[in-house]
Amino acid sequence: MKYQSQRVALPYFVGALTIFTLQLVFGLIGAAMYVDPLLISPNILPFSVVRMIHTNALIVWLLLGFFGSTFYLLPEETERELHSPRLALVQFWVFFAAAAFTVVGYLFGNYGGRSYLEQPMVVKVGIVLVALMFLYNCSVTALRGRRTVITGILLLGLWGIAVFFLFAFYDPANVVIDKMFWWWVVHLWVEGVWELVMASILAFLLIKLTGVDREVVEKWLYVIIGTALFSGILGTGHHYYWIGAPAYWQWIGTIFSAVEPLPFFAMVIFAFAMVWKGRRTHPNGAALLWSLGCAVTAFFGAGLLGFLHTLAPINYYTHGTQLTAAHGHLSFYGAYAMVNLAMFTYAMPPLLGRAPYRQRLNIVSFWILTGGVALMSAALMFAGLLQTHLERVLGQPYMDVQPQLTLFYWIRLIGGVITASGLVLYLVAILVPGRRKVPVASGLVPAE
Amino acid sequence: MERLTTAAARNIFYGGSVFFFVVFAALVANSYVQARTMERTHPISAAVAHGKRVWEQKACFDCHTLYGEGARFAPEIGKVWLKYGGDSDPAAAEDALKSWFAAQPTGVAGRHQMPQFHLSDADLHDLIAFLRWTSSINTQDWPPRPAAN
Ligand code: HEM
Ligand code: HEM
Ligand SMILES: [Fe+2]
Numbered sequence: 001m002k003y004q005s006q007r008v009a010l011p012y013f014v015g016a017l018t019i020f021t022l023q024l025v026f027g028l029i030g031a032a033m034y035v036d037p038l039l040i041s042p043n044i045l046p047f048s049v050v051r052m053i054h055t056n057a058l059i060v061w062l063l064l065g066f067f068g069s070t071f072y073l074l075p076e077e078t079e080r081e082l083h084s085p086r087l088a089l090v091q092f093w094v095f096f097a098a099a100a101f102t103v104v105g106y107l108f109g110n111y112g113g114r115s116y117l118e119q120p121m122v123v124k125v126g127i128v129l130v131a132l133m134f135l136y137n138c139s140v141t142a143l144r145g146r147r148t149v150i151t152g153i154l155l156l157g158l159w160g161i162a163v164f165f166l167f168a169f170y171d172p173a174n175v176v177i178d179k180m181f182w183w184w185v186v187h188l189w190v191e192g193v194w195e196l197v198m199a200s201i202l203a204f205l206l207i208k209l210t211g212v213d214r215e216v217v218e219k220w221l222y223v224i225i226g227t228a229l230f231s232g233i234l235g236t237g238h239h240y241y242w243i244g245a246p247a248y249w250q251w252i253g254t255i256f257s258a259v260e261p262l263p264f265f266a267m268v269i270f271a272f273a274m275v276w277k278g279r280r281t282h283p284n285g286a287a288l289l290w291s292l293g294c295a296v297t298a299f300f301g302a303g304l305l306g307f308l309h310t311l312a313p314i315n316y317y318t319h320g321t322q323l324t325a326a327h328g329h330l331s332f333y334g335a336y337a338m339v340n341l342a343m344f345t346y347a348m349p350p351l352l353g354r355a356p357y358r359q360r361l362n363i364v365s366f367w368i369l370t371g372g373v374a375l376m377s378a379a380l381m382f383a384g385l386l387q388t389h390l391e392r393v394l395g396q397p398y399m400d401v402q403p404q405l406t407l408f409y410w411i412r413l414i415g416g417v418i419t420a421s422g423l424v425l426y427l428v429a430i431l432v433p434g435r436r437k438v439p440v441a442s443g444l445v446p447a448e
Numbered sequence: 449m450e451r452l453t454t455a456a457a458r459n460i461f462y463g464g465s466v467f468f469f470v471v472f473a474a475l476v477a478n479s480y481v482q483a484r485t486m487e488r489t490h491p492i493s494a495a496v497a498h499g500k501r502v503w504e505q506k507a508c509f510d511c512h513t514l515y516g517e518g519a520r521f522a523p524e525i526g527k528v529w530l531k532y533g534g535d536s537d538p539a540a541a542e543d544a545l546k547s548w549f550a551a552q553p554t555g556v557a558g559r560h561q562m563p564q565f566h567l568s569d570a571d572l573h574d575l576i577a578f579l580r581w582t583s584s585i586n587t588q589d590w591p592p593r594p595a596a597n
Contacts (some may be wrong), residue, residue: 041553115517173497
């Protein structure tokens with residue numbers, strides 16, 4: 001670790017992993033409710049509360065991970081200390097406390113709003129304050145230091161996250177308009193500005209891990225994020241097919257979202273090309289595995305599973321079935337969970353002042369976590385295809401179809417248990433360093 | 449790829465993104481105007497607007513889908529008013545829905561459960577007015593088999 005202020009990333013990473021754990025606990029409860037609905041009385045803990053904790057926790061830990069990753073890489077990229085490490089710590093505690101307050105509130109029925117945006121108004125305002133602290137801190141650091149393409153794109157993505165979040169405050173009484181702008185937060189995040197964050201963090205990791213030239217990476221980055229936004233912005237249309245918006249969205253959404261897999265494909269080619277070109281073998285092989293796995297899994301989850309149901313004539317039948325959940329899981333995990341887990345794997349050893357440790361356990365946890373999520377998604381995909389046929393083609397009522405999907409819901413629960421055990425191994429691999437305290441060796445000095 | 453300079457790639461990225469965002473914003477503006485115009489024939493009364501708030505406060509969307517969006521633990525609700533015969537006999541449909549809410553949770557083994565919300569009569573009435581409104585919107589013929597959803 002070259003710069004002292006990089007250390008503020010540590011609480012962010014530990015906080016993110018804590019909330020990731022919470023997310024999976026509630027995911028397991030939700031999956032159990034699918035197979036045994038009488039497990040917990042709906043008047044004490046309804047499925048809705050379980051789901052909102054699960055999804056909100058997901059967003060919060062991914063954002064914590066992005067914040068921490070930014071604080072970690074910014075000093076190395078800009079070649080100067082963070083503008084204010086203290087502000088970064090304050091920001092962490094405000095955000096973490098708001099998250100805890102929100103979860104406890106949910107359990108007591110204090111929620112309202114729209115999906116993913118159930119937070120009470122005070123918390124939403126708090127999120128904006130946190131974002132302002134963060135953007136101020138990072139932008140000042142970036143403006144005063146060395147300018148790199150990676151920081152430029154990363155900050156553009158982070159600013160975009162904050163700007164589009166503002167649409168969370170707009171909730172008109174007209175459902176059609178409400179839904180149209182709800183997607184400005186949800187879709188323009190994950191299929192827009194988050195892709196900028198993902199691509200730049202991956203690029204940083206690949207430069208460090210393979211030693212490739214920055215120049216090569218930079219051109220790739222622009223091509224990736226260009227294809228992402230050119231397709232992703234108008235691709236929002238794939239959510240406007242059946243919500244009461246005009247029919248022309250069926251053409252626009254279909255044509256543009258059909259191109260959306262391209263940036264994910266480009267990231268796969270990019271990642272592997274960098275490794276082939278790379279001149280060196282970094283001792284943290286696990287971090288490289290996570291980086292490559294991220295690109296590949298994102299391509300499967302977002303690119304392939306997304307494409308599967310994005311064309312309007314197909315989406316007409318699959319819309320709002322378990323197929324959507326299959327895609328939601330593999331895409332979020334592959335693209336955004338894995339990029340964070342890659343960064344944690346890379347940064348924790350230097351943050352704790354050690355050489356890469358517990359590589360084998362980390363690699364095992366990679367396969368178990370990824371295998372678990374893949375199994376969940378596969379189970380939901382079969383459930384979704386069957387549901388589409390029975391409900392949308394044959395016209396059987398929703399509640400009659402559900403019992404016919406029980407087998408797949410059991411497999412999803414098993415996949416969830418596997419995922420959770422993978423997380424336990426990962427936590428051990430990351431948070432419990434070996435006893436040997438190895439000074440950061442010369443082989444670890446990052447390449448430029 | 450070789451001939452493309454980084455500066456050119458950057459300019460294409462910024463120019464293209466702005467272009468596509470402007471096109472997108474223009475189309476959304478057009479859809480917005482159409483949705484507002486639709487309010488003339490499908491007025492949003494105070495009851496409908498408040499019913500939507502109840503829908504949000506109780507997080508119904510975290511179990512149900514509305515026009516296919518939300519959670520997938522419970523039936524699609526966009527056209528439920530028609531399923532209860534609201535287009536032919538609104539009073540009977542409202543009664544039927546009210547007794548439906550009163551009967552939850554069913555406690556039937558193996559069946560997904562809906563909580564008891566203890567909604568006031570006024571809230572219930574507005575919630576149902578909201579569901580009646582959503583059932584009247586042109587969703588481009590979705591869902592494909594209305595009887596199932
Ligand atoms: C990493 C990127 C992506 C993530 C994290 C993601 C995540 C999600 C999530 C969570 C949903 C469900 C939203 C809800 O209703 O609550 C969704 C829906 C959808 N996604 Fe993605 N997605 C990504 C990329 C893509 C791509 C590239 C495509 C198309 C090629 C795509 C196509 C769709 C479609 C068509 C739906 C609507 C499903 C329906 O009709 O029910 N997604 N996505
Ligand atoms: C222990 C593992 C997990 C289990 C058992 C689980 C279970 C569930 C359940 C039951 C739902 C509600 C689905 C519905 O609406 O009917 C859900 C939603 C969701 N989960 Fe998970 N989950 C797990 C891990 C994850 C992971 C690792 C991610 C992403 C990194 C994730 C992302 C999501 C998202 C985005 C949704 C909302 C979108 C949707 O409803 O399709 N989950 N999950
Ligand atoms: Fe989307």
